[in-house]
């Protein structure tokens with residue numbers, strides 16, 4: 085009896101056995117339909133076997149084979165199997181994460197058909213002697229002599245679809261791998277010496293990983309374009325990953341302009357399900373040359389892959405925060421290694437992980453030290469000491485003065501504050517009451533426009549109370565500033581300025597961000613007020629001043645990654661100033677002007693700052709000098725969560741004292757309550773990745789066996805937020 089071992093999209097770590105006749109090795113990676121519980125489900129065929137642990141009487145049968153050719157080729161299966169093991173996430177759920185939503189269901193079958201087919205030699209032989217009365221078959225055979233469009237062929241007769249599918253399964257037809265059009269990229273600018281050196285080095289490097297460290301505006305994108313042109317010219321596919329917020333129409337435009345004849349797939353969160361499935365299949369059929377996408381695009385099937393680029397490789401959005409908690413950057417590096425293609429990571433502020441790898445010569449380091457546009461300089465960074473300057477609504481008089489000068493000169497300014505809403509705290513100074521969320525251990529943020537208090541963690545909200553619910557005091561005070569408050573204060577102080585606020589609240593409607601960008605480029609706004617949405621990757625030529633306010637809060641955070649992030653953020657936002665011919669300036673309002681982070685910022689010295697952070701991490705044994713995994717549990721009460729983690733810890737403890745994996749005590753999470761559930765976590769840590777992986781592999785399967793009344797748990801490898 086033949087057994088099919090299949091992967092299902094369920095939160096269980098094993099594969100499932102079914103009886104299956106008529107399947108063979110060529111079907112591995114195809115989808116099949118199987119009964120599961122009371123339902124039918126789509127599964128992926130992973131292995132064929134003659135034996136099963138399940139008694140024959142209890143084995144159910146595969147109901148149908150859904151694909152003619154594997155949906156996941158052996159390379160992707162290998163990559164996803166690795167991800168499942170590395171991230172300790174069930175294989176089935178991992179595979180289904182990689183599939184576009186449509187292809188996880190049976191309905192998508194029509195779309196899974198090839199676009200173009202042609203006869204194989206076997207097909208030529210088998211169909212040459214068709215009897216005269218088989219009219220439709222003869223017509224199809226005739227039409228197929230030149231190869232044919234699937235949609236046209238299936239419409240030739242009522243039974244044409246069935247016939248063609250049958251011929252496909254017989255191996256008489258095969259999908260036509262799209263023939264790449266003549267690729268003639270338009271010319272880019274003459275490369276700067278740094279850029280030229282980087283491109284030459286990458287050409288020599290072969291299938292390794294390189295870190296392109298280039299200051300903002302140094303022309304990293306130009307280096308990617310150059311390398312992609314070379315790769316595409318040899319008929320290979322290029323995969324470019326960017327953070328969600330950077331995948332703008334402008335960026336796509338830049339790629340289209342350079343590669344006018346290339347077939348470009350654009351995969352991001354606003355692409356519809358149907359579109360995503362279509363593009364995915366087109367990539368798989370080799371009918372796309374260039375793939376521009378966000379995190380999830382790292383799993384796109386690419387039979388002719390020749391280069392992977394990860395732009396802004398330090399960006400936190402490459403990390404998936406639910407389900408399969410993968411880092412798309414790390415998966416890209418792994419994919420490159422498995423597929424034997426080069427991976428190019430780029431950033432002005434590399435993650436310490438990548439920087440460390442480059443220092444250790446695991447990655448090849450390439451640097452761009454100058455701005456690309458002739459004459460463009462890095463902006464001067466000036467610290468505004470607020471210790472002696474009173475702030476009104478978060479703004480100092482010195483800052484207002486500079487903003488006024490900017491207005492007179494007709495140049496744009498950007499005010500950066502990474503906190504939306506009006507004020508982060510609503511406070512009663514009679515009794516000390518603060519508005520806080522009922523379901524989270526978080527304060528409610530006052531959104532003045534909507535007259536509401538909103539929790540930024542769970543979304544719960546309420547109307548702003550007229551008086552203090554504890555003591556009745558009517559004089560409730562907003563404490564601290566969000567973007568809305570800055571906007572209101574500026575409207576009062578500089579009534580003649582045209583203000584534009586850019587944050588997740590003001591840009592909620594689809595298309596509004598795009599409209600705002602056009603407005604900025606057209607010079608229809610004088611002062612931009614924004615969160616990190618405004619910080620990244622944009623080129624606004626008339627923007628000459630960036631002012632940073634309210635950044636001090638992240639300097640002394642409990643999260644050891646906070647200062648790495650703040651630095652990256654400030655370099656990014658500072659990099660928006662003076663990108664064209666006018667020089668730019670950056671002002672930072674701070675009460676800690678001697679802090680090493682700000683000092684490094686004024687000197688534009690990422691390497692010095694990185695060296696200092698790495699020294700600190702080495703001292704405390706934090707990543708990248710150690711490897712971590714976090715086991716999180718949540719329940720109605722903290723007690724339950726901690727208890728479950730205690731049991732888990734017993735399983736996880738090392739058997740020998742010499743073991744290098746540390747398993748810490750469970751502790752309450754920094755944000756204890758979210759959405760009415762209480763959370764706790766325990767950390768595993770080791771100085772070697774292999775030891776940590778080995779321990780996780782040994783114990784994770786047992787976690788599924790622990791009793792979990794009311795407790796839900798997740799395991800995260802290489803967590804970014806601890």
Ligand SMILES: Nc1ncnc2c1ncn2[C@@H]1O[C@H](COP(=O)(O)OP(=O)(O)OP(=O)(O)O)[C@@H](O)[C@H]1O
Nearest residue numbers: 273274275276300301302303304305306456457621
């Ligand atoms: N060799 C060159 N000669 C002239 N202009 C160039 C050259 N390379 C890039 N540029 C221009 O310089 C500007 C910045 O380049 P690019 O966007 O590639 O930089 P980047 O390093 O990716 O920037 P950032 O990381 O700050 O977003 C762009 O307007 C680009 O067209």
Ligand SMILES: [Zn+2]
Nearest residue numbers: 521524539542
């Ligand atoms: Zn909440």
